[in-house]
Amino acid sequence: MAEVKNFKRIAVCNRGEVAVRIIEACHQLGMEAVLLHSEPDIGTRAYRMANDCVLLTGDSPYLDIKQNAEAAKNAMADAVHPGFGFLSENADFAEAVIGAGLTFIGPMPDSIRNMGDKISAKKLMEEARVPCIPGYKGEDQSLERLKSEASKIGFPVLIKAAAGGGGRGMKVSRSKADFAEQLDSAKRESLAAFGSDQVFLEKYLENTKHIEFQIFGDQYGNYVHLFERECSVQRRHQKIIEEAPSPSLNDETRKLMAEAAVRAAEKVNYIGAGTVEFLLAGQDFYFLEMNTRLQVEHPVTEYITGKDLVQTQIKVAMGSPLPFLQSQIEKNGHSIECRLYAEDPYKKGIPSTGEIFHQKFPKGEGRRFDYAFDPGDSVTSFYDPMIGKLIVHAENRELACKKMIQVLQETEIFGIQTNIDFLVEIINHPDFFTGVMTTGFIEEYFSNALGEKKWSEEEMQVVEQLMIQLANQYNQPKEKTLAAWQNAWRNV
Amino acid sequence: MKHLGIRLDQLSTRIPVHRHGSKLWFHFKGKNHCYEIPNRASGDQENAEAAKGIFKASMPGKIMKVFVEKGQEIKQGQVLMVMEAMKMEYAMEASFDGKVIELNHSAGDQVSLGDLLVQIEKQEG
Numbered sequence: 001m002a003e004v005k006n007f008k009r010i011a012v013c014n015r016g017e018v019a020v021r022i023i024e025a026c027h028q029l030g031m032e033a034v035l036l037h038s039e040p041d042i043g044t045r046a047y048r049m050a051n052d053c054v055l056l057t058g059d060s061p062y063l064d065i066k067q068n069a070e071a072a073k074n075a076m077a078d079a080v081h082p083g084f085g086f087l088s089e090n091a092d093f094a095e096a097v098i099g100a101g102l103t104f105i106g107p108m109p110d111s112i113r114n115m116g117d118k119i120s121a122k123k124l125m126e127e128a129r130v131p132c133i134p135g136y137k138g139e140d141q142s143l144e145r146l147k148s149e150a151s152k153i154g155f156p157v158l159i160k161a162a163a164g165g166g167g168r169g170m171k172v173s174r175s176k177a178d179f180a181e182q183l184d185s186a187k188r189e190s191l192a193a194f195g196s197d198q199v200f201l202e203k204y205l206e207n208t209k210h211i212e213f214q215i216f217g218d219q220y221g222n223y224v225h226l227f228e229r230e231c232s233v234q235r236r237h238q239k240i241i242e243e244a245p246s247p248s249l250n251d252e253t254r255k256l257m258a259e260a261a262v263r264a265a266e267k268v269n270y271i272g273a274g275t276v277e278f279l280l281a282g283q284d285f286y287f288l289e290m291n292t293r294l295q296v297e298h299p300v301t302e303y304i305t306g307k308d309l310v311q312t313q314i315k316v317a318m319g320s321p322l323p324f325l326q327s328q329i330e331k332n333g334h335s336i337e338c339r340l341y342a343e344d345p346y347k348k349g350i351p352s353t354g355e356i357f358h359q360k361f362p363k364g365e366g367r368r369f370d371y372a373f374d375p376g377d378s379v380t381s382f383y384d385p386m387i388g389k390l391i392v393h394a395e396n397r398e399l400a401c402k403k404m405i406q407v408l409q410e411t412e413i414f415g416i417q418t419n420i421d422f423l424v425e426i427i428n429h430p431d432f433f434t435g436v437m438t439t440g441f442i443e444e445y446f447s448n449a450l451g452e453k454k455w456s457e458e459e460m461q462v463v464e465q466l467m468i469q470l471a472n473q474y475n476q477p478k479e480k481t482l483a484a485w486q487n488a489w490r491n492v
Numbered sequence: 493m494k495h496l497g498i499r500l501d502q503l504s505t506r507i508p509v510h511r512h513g514s515k516l517w518f519h520f521k522g523k524n525h526c527y528e529i530p531n532r533a534s535g536d537q538e539n540a541e542a543a544k545g546i547f548k549a550s551m552p553g554k555i556m557k558v559f560v561e562k563g564q565e566i567k568q569g570q571v572l573m574v575m576e577a578m579k580m581e582y583a584m585e586a587s588f589d590g591k592v593i594e595l596n597h598s599a600g601d602q603v604s605l606g607d608l609l610v611q612i613e614k615q616e617g
Contacts, residue, residue, distance in 0.1 A: 357493060358493040360508075409522030411524075412519045414518075414519075414524065415510075415512070418524070420523075424522070455527075458500060459520065460605065460606075461500060462500070462518065464552045464605045465498045465499070466496055466518060467516070467529070467551055467552055469496050470496075470516075471552075471577065
């Protein structure tokens with residue numbers, strides 16, 4: 001049995017709300033957190049909450065393997081938590097951390113490498129009997145062979161240019177009858193665009209949903225799953241709203257998918273928290289990829305299972321066995337997470353930067369707010385526009401939707417534009433409310449986000465009343481805010 | 493950030509408000525709003541309208557002085573009227589030679605946001 005180490009100090013190699021989340025978990029476990037941060041991130045919550053901070057230098061400090069590993073070592077940390085994004089799925093970084101004599105809070109570098117490569121991941125998953133999207137990538141390009149492979153895969157079939165990309169040379173054949181015609185067309189396009197008419201075949205999945213399973217492994221060969229999350233509401237592969245459990249799985253499918261996810265974890269001797277992503281079409285599911293790290297949307301799993309995933313990551317990395325058995329993991333109620341982005345939904349979602357003057361989250365039971373900035377901090381254009389997450393938990397999905405709408409409508413943020421109004425529209429959309437939304441949902445209904453902002457008559461009345469009151473207040477010389485205005489406005 | 497009272501037909505309430513530069517932030521009926529207060533330097537739409545000879549109140553305020561009468565001929569650059577809003581004087585200057593075709597207010601009048609104040613028309617020929 002491996003020795004259990006006792007961490008006293010953890011280096012957080014990340015920023016924003018996830019850095020806050022990890023620092024809180026460290027403190028709850030009686031450990032210190034050292035934040036390795038960039039210059040623009042000095043004015044953030046994580047910077048103020050960490051026990052110590054180390055300034056990283058260079059153009060992309062959060063991607064600098066050598067600098068992060070060395071800084072963590074010099075800061076006397078016992079372990080490194082990479083969060084998500086940045087270096088979290090970088091096997092070289094995991095090796096550098098281990099090489100520096102520290103523990104990497106995540107899977108072994110080989111697991112990261114194997115699952116990071118799409119081809120090796122698919123091969124391993126097929127060996128573990130995890131369903132993958134069926135396809136044909138053979139050398140034999142004769143019509144007879146391709147047609148018989150297409151029948152084997154099952155129509156509709158996607159014909160893709162082997163050298164392709166960007167949708168060119170891509171055709172859908174719906175039946176054996178139109179196969180030759182679609183194949184010819186795909187080959188012609190492919191030849192013109194890429195100089196090669198070689199094609200791949202793949203099962204064409206329509207109206208798919210994104211379903212992922214949270215798994216956990218330890219050093220003693222124990223593997224568990226913590227049920228699924230549905231993340232079908234995406235824009236350009238960026239998730240916007242996630243929930244657990246999925247409204248689309250029946251119990252039988254849920255069981256089959258959970259078993260497949262655990263087999264996937266076993267196959268790569270997975271240690272720590274991981275996520276196995278699937279596409280769901282009807283009740284058929286297909287392996288998409290495995291994320292060898294904590295997910296942005298982990299709070300919905302924490303809400304329905306009552307397990308703290310970040311604390312568990314740290315315990316497992318210390319060498320402790322998993323603190324829960326599969327039989328001790330149950331799901332309760334429904335949880336929804338909305339990602340809060342600093343962007344203007346009335347201007348096609350362009351990022352919004354600047355100082356946050358005022359921010360108020362409507363705290364309460366079954367409401368959780370993971371956020372990166374406090375009032376007075378500035379959102380810069382250096383990083384991802386996600387500034388936080390709003391998470392709710394309720395008895396069932398309908399109540400969770402209603403609770404989320406209430407939370408969104410009660411959240412006050414001045415200084416930057418956010419996607420809050422957009423999130424409200426999404427949750428109120430019949431397809432979301434009934435749970436039938438697919439990964440094409442945003443493109444279909446909100447390709448332009450919310451369109452241009454229109455002021456209602458009532459809102460303009462409010463503006464007018466506010467302007468009159470503010471004007472009267474500027475008249476009083478003792479008003480604290482007057483000084484700045486005296487320069488810009490001439491008193492008469 | 494402060495709270496200010498507002499009164500609408502069916503509703504009387506206090507809402508959080510913050511003014512920064514030309515931006516007026518407030519939270520009303522479940523939405524965060526950012527109203528861009530028009531001014532002479534940045535009010536593109538306003539400048540476009542002024543170029544066409546249409547002058548509207550860009551803020552609620554009070555008419556201070558009126559220098560012209562309806563039907564009067566005016567020269568480019570001539571000051572037509574002055575209004576006061578947010579303790580700032582706002583002079584409306586003719587953007588071309590022409591004639592006053594609309595004049596709805598006199599000195600001392602309170603005006604609302606968007607009210608048409610004065611309109612001029614290019615002189616033919």
